[in-house]
Amino acid sequence: MKKPIPDIVIGRLPVYLRALQHMMDAGRSVTSSQELGERLGISAAQIRKDLSQFGEFGKQGTGYTIEFLAQQIQAILKIEKVWEIALIGAGDMGNALAAYQGFNQRGFHISKIFDSDPNKIGKQIGDYKVLNIESMESEIKKANIKIAMLAVPASVAQEVTDKLVDAGIKAILNYAPVSINVPEGVRKQYIDPAVHLQRMSYYLK
Amino acid sequence: MKKPIPDIVIGRLPVYLRALQHMMDAGRSVTSSQELGERLGISAAQIRKDLSQFGEFGKQGTGYTIEFLAQQIQAILKIEKVWEIALIGAGDMGNALAAYQGFNQRGFHISKIFDSDPNKIGKQIGDYKVLNIESMESEIKKANIKIAMLAVPASVAQEVTDKLVDAGIKAILNYAPVSINVPEGVRKQYIDPAVHLQRMSYYLK
The missing domain is CATH 3.40.50.720 (NAD(P)-binding Rossmann-like Domain)
Known part of the structure; x- marks a missing residue:
């Protein structure tokens, strides 16, 4: 049986999602754990570790496609439906x-x-x-x-x-x-x- | 110069404080990082690490005096004044x-x-x-x-x-x-x- 993901990690996903949505609103398409981290006051390593619990969403050196990552987080949080x-x-x-x-x-x-x-x-x-x-x-x-x-x-x-x-x-x-x-x-x-x-x-x- | 404490740590202090105040309201006087952690979905080790950045607030084995810890956090957050x-x-x-x-x-x-x-x-x-x-x-x-x-x-x-x-x-x-x-x-x-x-x-x- 897989170990449940800590609630504190789940709690950070909506914050990542909000930042990604602000970036999309600003017309951005790619970001990095460094940039997200600086915006949110969270270390880049922590963000990478949090996201890695759910899968592989970015490539080393090329960062994250904002829209794709946002969709993945929405699916994890079960908010593709209303x-x-x-x-x-x-x-x-x-x-x-x-x-x-x-x-x-x-x-x-x-x-x-x-x-x-x-x-x-x-x-x-x-x-x-x-x-x-x-x-x-x-x-x-x-x-x-x-x-x-x-x-x-x-x-x-x-x-x-x-x-x-x-x-x-x-x-x-x-x-x-x-x-x-x-x-x-x-x-x-x-x-x-x-x-x-x-x-x-x-x-x- | 001392390294600034990460904002994510500062952000957890009000949550610890609220839990301590709920415990005080319930007439409690002593708690532990384990109990706080279970209430908040945060590991006991994380709580001890967060608090240790500001000083020594509890003793190994005897836990934290709730009122004292709450006062210390209030002082850190600068809310002894209004x-x-x-x-x-x-x-x-x-x-x-x-x-x-x-x-x-x-x-x-x-x-x-x-x-x-x-x-x-x-x-x-x-x-x-x-x-x-x-x-x-x-x-x-x-x-x-x-x-x-x-x-x-x-x-x-x-x-x-x-x-x-x-x-x-x-x-x-x-x-x-x-x-x-x-x-x-x-x-x-x-x-x-x-x-x-x-x-x-x-x-x-």
Whole structure:
């Protein structure tokens, strides 16, 4: 049996992919582990080692064809298809996410939005009508949605998480500033602006 | 001269700190590089190596005192003091950030909010009155603010970034789904939900 690839390596692939897509947007066609490394603050050796876990994507001395490498990473990350997402919470953050232009072409599409507030249920947000959170489990099961974004108040984040897990959700992106517990087999990630700010404050005088 | 510590190492410190704070919230007082590693999907050896770049924070066999290690990391990241932040953009995302409870006690405080929309300028958002973006440079200079969060439409992100840099901003957290260019000496980070979603889609069937 093959050893599973460490999650920290998986976590770097989307960052490589984003850099490759920025290069493509700028009209570039070839890059190197050195250039990628300099852009990302990661050593070239680390990038080569990470990519070598999945196959041979470049040639010594000629570097990587950006489009090909991007396609390979997309395939590894299973985003050649588009994943439907359930968004929970139609407050300011939910509205911002519903309007966010960064999901298209990166493998994701918000499919349904839920809230518990009677003043929000039934309201139109862009293309979406806000659904009653009471119907969340049945709607998610019916549509076979596997990914959810959690934009609810911290106080209810765990309760909603438990319901999402019951509904068959396997990956949760949590915007609430609170830790959530999920059972084995369910992935979680946090959107945590403080982590990014702290990474920069280190360098400030 | 000491070799600078790689940014990828600096980037892991806030993640260690967040895990330590979750442990403290749960009433814990001692941990180990093994436990931290299992929580975070990072090898224990990597964690010990990262921390050893800054000093001796634990003893072989007895692990780390959580509170002490957290304080040390806070000092390294320069967040024993509170950094004032300028928030640019009073749309849905700006409103969500103004209300976000995750900055307090983690080293940051939103000080001023700016927008260019006449319908938003002068409006109250929580404790803040939205200021005219025309006054952004002078207000930021006057208050000596070094960090900005960018929650503006992608189409104006670069233009606003240039003005922020002119105003003396040294660190920008960009929520717009677009790449921004900053001169040397200015840090940037992206809040990019697609990166987090892609890290999880890898594991989905």
